[in-house]
Amino acid sequence: MLVKVLSSSYLGIEPYLVEVEVDVTNGLPIFNIVGLGDATISESRDRIRSGIKNMGYLLEPRRIVVNLTPANIKKRGSHFDLPIAIGIMVGMKFLSDYRGVLKEYIMMGELSLTGEVRRAEGIISGVLLAKSKGFKGVIIPEENLEEASIIKDIQIVPVKNIRDVVKFIEEGIIRSKRILNDNKIVLKDTLDMWDVKGQIRAKRALEIVAAGGHNIIMIGSPGSGKSMLAKRLITILPPMSEKEIIETTKIYSIAGELSERVPIVTNRPFRDPHHTSTTSSIIGGGRLPKPGEISLANNGVLFLDEFTEFDRVVIESLREPLEEKRISITRSLGKMEFPAKLIFIAACNPCFCGNGFDEELCTCTPYDLRRYMKKLSGPIIDRIDLYVEIYRLNDKEILDEERGDSSEKIKIRVIKAREIQNHRFNNEKLNRDMTNEDVEKYCSLNNECENVMRTAIRTLNLSMRTYHKILKVARTIADLDNKIEIEKSHILEAINFRKN
Secondary structure (H helix, E strand, C coil): CEEEEEEEEEECCEEEEEEEEEEEECCCCEEEEECCECHHHHHHHHHHHHHHHHCCCCCCCCEEEEEEECCCCCECCHHHHHHHHHHHHHHCCCCCCCCCHHHHEEECCEECCCCEEECCCCHHHHHHHHHHCCCCEEEEEHHHHHHHCCCCCCEEEEECEHHHHHHHHHHCCCCCCCCCCCCCCCCCCCCCHHHCCCCHHHHHHHHHHHHHCCCEEEEECCCCCHHHHHHCHHHHCCCCCHHHHHHHHHHHHHCCCCCCCCCCCCCCCEECCCCCCCHHHHHEECCCCEECHHHHCCCCEEEECCHHHCCHHHHHCCHHHHHHCEEEEEECCEEEEEECCCEEEEEECCCCCCCCCCCCCCCCCHHHHHHHHCCCCHHHHHCCCEEEEECCCCHHHHHCCCCCCCHHHHHHHHHHHHHHHHHHHCCCCCHHHCCHHHHHHHCCCCHHHHHHHHHHHHHHCCCHHHHHHHHHHHHHHHHHCCCCCCCHHHHHHHHHCCCC
16 A cells, blocks of 8 residues: 655755655565665664554554655655654554545654654754645644744644554544743843943944944954953844744754754854864755854854964855855755855954064064964955954053943944844845945945045055945944935944954
8 A cells, every 4th residue: 555645854954845655565574765865764664663563553564665755865864754654554554544634734753662753853944845835734743843833824733652643643633732832032141241341442343243244353362352242242133033033943953953942043143163163064064964153153143263273274165155145065965055144253363472462572473473364364354344453451441440331222223223224125134235236326425435435445455345345334334323325434434444
């Protein structure tokens, strides 16, 4: 008897429909799974046998062949356990699909040896696929309920074990009693910009970064507050929209970063990998590509501390994603794209000894300085919008009780600037994402501003990309000032944040 059960898989972060075809016939007892499944899928045979048996069903020796279509795409994941098991049970007539559930629902879930349905990766992708394809609903593990429930207008059937699935298929009964908590858990920030003494210029730069989504590099002596400032950028960013929550949760689900404690990503991600991280861990990849740190930071912040200590290949691999806001990975399976809409922060010392801003204390030779800064290649600096030098505080700044605005006050200004951009671009982009046509339309300069830019281009030898980045930063500064036109002061401040 041939049975078809619907499930899903994904390439990159894009889901696609998988038909699980189960053929149960008399003959030499075998259990084969074909259709380019990985080791996890091959090992599912033992989990499925034990799960069905321990739920009280007697498995007779039969010839069982399972095909995962499309058969030309490599598939991975333990979530195929449940649809394969249900297909076998229908084929052996342990249950009947007279209600037509198997044609209207996508099914996903990992099986334990006891027949319990456990949490699986990539569930939210399957829910989005089911909604886009017009299916009635999805049958998923109860542990994935919160994750799946952020997608509206589709029926979600949470199950704890195989018996729950049987009850739903035959009688339409949803046996799970789990109560969904509709209140999103938003963790309160324990960090605050108010904690940072002095560094007024750096704080202003981070406010511009937060408002326009720009990239920034901070170069300063050890102990000057670079890491402290970077970690507090997240406290002045606006809350995530529903679209951003779904997109970010989808990436974390595929990467296996969700758990029962954190089923949904409601706070903007802040990723700070160690400088010994490999290229694939930062960019993403592997034999079966998975999202890297640059995609896990999507809609949030990627902070690379000790930037010059990262491998040069890692640093140079950031060129395309910082410019395109996505990363493309090509394997024999095909081309996969992961999003990289993030704010990038790099921080490093000015030299090997760290005292490059103080000639009396610096022990590095001119050759050492050139070798150290060589890792910051021109193309990388060209893709960074703001360049800030951070100096150690003096005695007055250390002992002064005045600390500037709190994160809450700065966030209010940032949100107002973002609202201006949302109105300008119809909620589709930020100032950092402006195209050349957008720059011409929204960053027009009067004669005074044009003369300033003309001088800057000549004296600083600016590239076309850098010229556009200065205009984008100036546009953000004007938005923070609630100005319709870019003024001379905005241009001068934007130029001041470029590397001379």
